[in-house]
Amino acid sequence: AKEAVRVLVTGAAGQIGYALVPMIARGVMLGPEQPVVLHMLDIPPAAEALNGVKMELVDAAFPLLRGILATIDVVEACTGVNIAVMVGGFPRKEGMERKDVMSKNVSIYKAQAAALEKHAAPNCKVLIVANPANTNALILKEFAPSIPTRNISCLTRLDHNRALGQIAERLNVHVSDVKNVIIWGNHSSTQYPDVNHASILTKDGEKPVRGLIADDKWLNSEFITTVQQRGAAIIKARKLSSALSAASAACDHIHDWVLGTRQGTWVSMGVYSDGSYGVPAGLIYSFPVTCEKGEWSIVQGLKIDEFSRTKLDATANELAEEKSLAYSCL
Ligand code: NAI
Numbered sequence: 001a002k003e004a005v006r007v008l009v010t011g012a013a014g015q016i017g018y019a020l021v022p023m024i025a026r027g028v029m030l031g032p033e034q035p036v037v038l039h040m041l042d043i044p045p046a047a048e049a050l051n052g053v054k055m056e057l058v059d060a061a062f063p064l065l066r067g068i069l070a071t072i073d074v075v076e077a078c079t080g081v082n083i084a085v086m087v088g089g090f091p092r093k094e095g096m097e098r099k100d101v102m103s104k105n106v107s108i109y110k111a112q113a114a115a116l117e118k119h120a121a122p123n124c125k126v127l128i129v130a131n132p133a134n135t136n137a138l139i140l141k142e143f144a145p146s147i148p149t150r151n152i153s154c155l156t157r158l159d160h161n162r163a164l165g166q167i168a169e170r171l172n173v174h175v176s177d178v179k180n181v182i183i184w185g186n187h188s189s190t191q192y193p194d195v196n197h198a199s200i201l202t203k204d205g206e207k208p209v210r211g212l213i214a215d216d217k218w219l220n221s222e223f224i225t226t227v228q229q230r231g232a233a234i235i236k237a238r239k240l241s242s243a244l245s246a247a248s249a250a251c252d253h254i255h256d257w258v259l260g261t262r263q264g265t266w267v268s269m270g271v272y273s274d275g276s277y278g279v280p281a282g283l284i285y286s287f288p289v290t291c292e293k294g295e296w297s298i299v300q301g302l303k304i305d306e307f308s309r310t311k312l313d314a315t316a317n318e319l320a321e322e323k324s325l326a327y328s329c330l
Contacts, residue, residue, distance in 0.1 A: 004035040004066040006121065008081040010112065011088025012040030012070070013050040015240060016129065019247035020087065021053060025062040029083075029251040031259060037067035041077035042088065074112060078119040083258075085250055086112065086140070089130030102132065102322075103329040109136045110330075113143035120147075125257060125294075128154040129250055133187045134270050134284040135322045141272065141284070150295065153257070154270030156191065156286035158242065158249035159183040162230045163193045166223055167200075171212055177201040178209070182288045183227075183268040184277075184308075185315025186322070191286065192311035193227040195219055197302055220307065261290045266299050277304060277312060283319045 007024055011017050021038055023029060030036060038057065042050040054070040071077050078084070090104035109128075116124065124147065128137040133154040141152045160183045168175040177200055184192040198209040213219055226233075234242045256267050266288040275281040276298045288299040304312065 002033060002035055004037045005030055005083060006037045006039060006081045008039040008041065008077055008084040008086075008120075010041045010077070010084075010086045011130065012038075013042040013046035013053055014087060015243040016087045016246045016250075017042075018053060019244045020085065020250055021057060022060060022062070023247055023251050025057060025060070025065040027064050028248075029254050031255070032064075035064050035066045037069070038065065039069045039071070039077050039079075039081055041071060041074060044072050047072050074115045075119055078112075078115040080119070080121050081116075081124055082121045083254055084116055084120060084124055084126045085129060085254070086126065086136070087129045087250075089136065091131075099325060099329065102135070102325050105130070105132065105136055106139050106326050106329040109139040110143045113140040113147075116140070117144035117146050123148075124151060125254070126152045127250060127253055128152075128270075129246065131187070132322055134286075134319055135326050137270060137284040138323060139326055149272045152272065152284075153253070153296075154187060154284055154286075155246070155250055155253055156183045156187050156268045156270050157253040158246050159187065159191055159193065159227060159230075159286075160268040161245070161249050161252065163195070163223075163227045166226055167195065167198065167209055167213075170218070170223075171200060171209075173200055173202075179265045180288070181209075181268075182266075182302075183286045184312050185279075185286055186319050187270065187286065188315075188318065189228045189232075190315040190318045191228055192308065192315055193224055194308055194311075195223065196305065196308065197288075257291050257296060258294055260292050266290050269296055271296060271298070274298070276300065277302075278309075279312065279316050280320060283316060283323060285316065285319060 050070045092101045137154040163181040164178045167178045181198045182194040195209045199206045269289045270286045273279045273283045273285045289296040
């Protein structure tokens with residue numbers, strides 16, 4: 001029998017946590033053959049709710065779920081974990097300055113970095129979901145120097161999936177027949193959803209999205225802003241932020257990272273920039289990546305036109321600015 005994989009979910013009593021833990025326990029993240037042990041962390045005010053989630057996981061009788069730890073102790077939560085999905089964070093509240101929110105999250109991610117570095121399993125893979133996701137990931141990287149940089153990532157797969165969804169709706173095709181959109185940059189409204197390399201699988205083979213959607217105006221403006229503003233549109237409609245789609249995207253991210261991307265297909269992940277595509281090294285930036293044997297690599301050699309160049313730079317500038325704000329909070 002396969003050994004269980006230990007998966008940490010922080011902020012597990014929150015909205016995304018509530019959608020995410022049953023997906024992990026059903027094998028959505030690591031496959032239907034892979035037993036899991038869930039480590040769930042939250043903070044004292046949410047301890048009772050977290051225990052309620054644990055009770056429901058017991059009641060769901062998931063065959064793949066081999067153990068459940070629900071705790072408010074960060075060291076206990078991090079001990080021996082193979083995968084860490086960091087959903088816990090401090091949300092922006094009305095009247096709060098950006099710097100105050102940043103400062104709270106910097107101190108959370110600094111502390112959790114130290115706990116992961118000391119207590120996680122070797123080669124633990126880390127995904128940061130909590131906002132500001134890219135910058136939280138950067139702080140975690142800085143304060144967990146012994147965790148390989150290639151093991152630290154942030155979630156832009158939700159934006160990637162939103163882009164696939166918009167194209168599928170527009171062309172009235174199956175979303176699974178759309179591939180190779182790209183989310184560049186920050187998980188924020190400056191992100192650049194790029195369809196220049198995307199294609200659709202048709203009965204006559206693969207066709208570029210640019211060829212099938214003749215309306216450049218839609219592709220160059222409405223499509224981009226719809227994806228950028230989708231999070232806000234969900235909040236407006238639900239009075240709560242995206243949770244099921246965020247949880248599903250977190251599963252897709254880890255699934256593809258661990259088990260590999262399909263031949264000829266890439267996905268978007270926020271990873272540490274090595275300077276590819278002229279993105280300054282030292283930022284956590286979303287790139288197109290392929291994954292094989294548990295390692296991601298940035299897709300190289302894509303043509304970047306002038307329109308795209310401006311957008312790649314704008315979101316890089318925002319990340320550089322967030323980085324200095326974060327450092328000023330240390
Ligand atoms: P939520 O407020 O429902 O849940 C957050 C949970 O984190 C709460 O239970 C809270 O008690 C807990 N928490 C706070 N500080 C913690 C700490 N130091 N350690 C452990 N747990 C802690 O929020 P929701 O809707 O689940 O969203 C979580 C985060 O994910 C937010 O930062 C949100 O902005 C972000 N997000 C990111 C997305 C992405 O695509 N990257 C998409 C959607 C949300």
